[in-house]
Amino acid sequence: MEDPELLSAYLDYYWPASRAQCLAALDRLAFLGSLRDGGEPSIFPQKVIDVGSGPGPMAAAFASRGTGSFSLLDRSGRSLVLARERIAAEKGAESARVATMVCDIGTPDPRAIPLWGEADCVSFGHSLNELWPDRDDRVLRRAALLEKYSGALRSGGFMLVVEPALLETSRDLLRVRNLLVERGWTVAAPCSGRAQNACPALEAGPTHTCHESLRWNPPERTARLAASLGLDREWLKMTWFALLPPRGKKAGESDSPGARAPEPGERTVYRVVSDPMLNKGGRVRRLLCGALGRFPLSAQSLRGGNEPLETGFAAFDVLARGDFISLDGQESRENGWGMAPGTELHRLFPRDN
Numbered sequence: 001m002e003d004p005e006l007l008s009a010y011l012d013y014y015w016p017a018s019r020a021q022c023l024a025a026l027d028r029l030a031f032l033g034s035l036r037d038g039g040e041p042s043i044f045p046q047k048v049i050d051v052g053s054g055p056g057p058m059a060a061a062f063a064s065r066g067t068g069s070f071s072l073l074d075r076s077g078r079s080l081v082l083a084r085e086r087i088a089a090e091k092g093a094e095s096a097r098v099a100t101m102v103c104d105i106g107t108p109d110p111r112a113i114p115l116w117g118e119a120d121c122v123s124f125g126h127s128l129n130e131l132w133p134d135r136d137d138r139v140l141r142r143a144a145l146l147e148k149y150s151g152a153l154r155s156g157g158f159m160l161v162v163e164p165a166l167l168e169t170s171r172d173l174l175r176v177r178n179l180l181v182e183r184g185w186t187v188a189a190p191c192s193g194r195a196q197n198a199c200p201a202l203e204a205g206p207t208h209t210c211h212e213s214l215r216w217n218p219p220e221r222t223a224r225l226a227a228s229l230g231l232d233r234e235w236l237k238m239t240w241f242a243l244l245p246p247r248g249k250k251a252g253e254s255d256s257p258g259a260r261a262p263e264p265g266e267r268t269v270y271r272v273v274s275d276p277m278l279n280k281g282g283r284v285r286r287l288l289c290g291a292l293g294r295f296p297l298s299a300q301s302l303r304g305g306n307e308p309l310e311t312g313f314a315a316f317d318v319l320a321r322g323d324f325i326s327l328d329g330q331e332s333r334e335n336g337w338g339m340a341p342g343t344e345l346h347r348l349f350p351r352d353n
Contacts, residue, residue: 011055016222018057018125021162021238024214029189029242031349045120049152051105052127056083063093071114072100106131108148116152123160129169139175150245158188158242165211165237173239174199184246192269192324193291200294210273211239212322272323286319296336315345324349
């Protein structure tokens with residue numbers, strides 16, 4: 001980030017993508033929070049410590065939603081100067097209070113970091129994976145670091161970690177997530193129904209992960225740059241978690257229910273965690289994840305092959321990774337569920353405009 005040319009390239013290409021990813025995570029966190037809070041809007045974080053901030057794409061996303069106080073930590077002083085400028089450029093954020101610190105984010109000093117103990121959120125945007133990448137104990141070290149930074153949170157505060165969707169990078173974050181859950185942490189998002197249960201993707205095999213695919217309209221400059229490089233930026237991919245540290249509980253002790261079957265009449269929310277897959281029988285399958293674990297939901301393609309589905313289940317046809325849905329009237333099939341006449345599937349988030 002100290003190299004002007006590399007920093008300029010980052011601002012043109014990666015900065016808008018990282019900002020958009022953070023906004024998407026915050027929107028999904030708010031959606032799941034509204035389900036838990038009976039439909040009431042969640043209180044948005046006012047004080048944020050952004051760790052490995054760089055030129056501030058995560059912080060800018062927070063600022064655009066009304067966050068007023070920031071502590072930005074990074075080893076690059078040049079990028080922190082730009083972060084201040086980018087935050088101030090967000091609509092309504094001209095008066096945001098921004099403190100910056102050039103430091104090694106892997107060895108935090110609570111005595112020196114502004115907002116320590118007062119933060120509503122501590123965020124890591126594409127920075128946690130850069131710590132100890134070649135060490136066999138990197139998962140243990142990263143989990144310990146998140147535990148250390150959790151001391152910066154006020155009661156009720158959360159950690160937000162956004163990482164690239166590369167296979168091993170994503171699986172490393174899933175391992176960090178699971179380790180923290182074992183130690184009493186709660187996953188506030190995006191794991192609907194599995195706030196304190198292990199992620200089933202790791203158990204599915206070494207090529208499985210869990211990531212989000214976000215449809216995105218990039219800024220014109222970013223789109224031109226992507227096109228010149230032959231890159232597709234229609235979709236943004238990321239693995240991310242919002243995590244709550246244990247408060248007044250022993251490690252491993254939970255005040256949330258474990259995996260269970262839904263009660264009759266209970267509305268259960270599931271998350272789509274795969275792209276569509278066509279099986280030999282001509283059925284299209286999508287993996288869902290929720291309180292019962294990870295399992296397929298399938299629908300019969302009347303045309304077969306790779307042509308578009310013509311089943312009449314329009315909501316099923318347009319689902320994407322990361323969508324939250326409700327389901328009722330499905331049929332039981334071997335190893336999963338199937339769409340049937342009368343099945344009600346509603347995409348709860350994101351909603352079509």
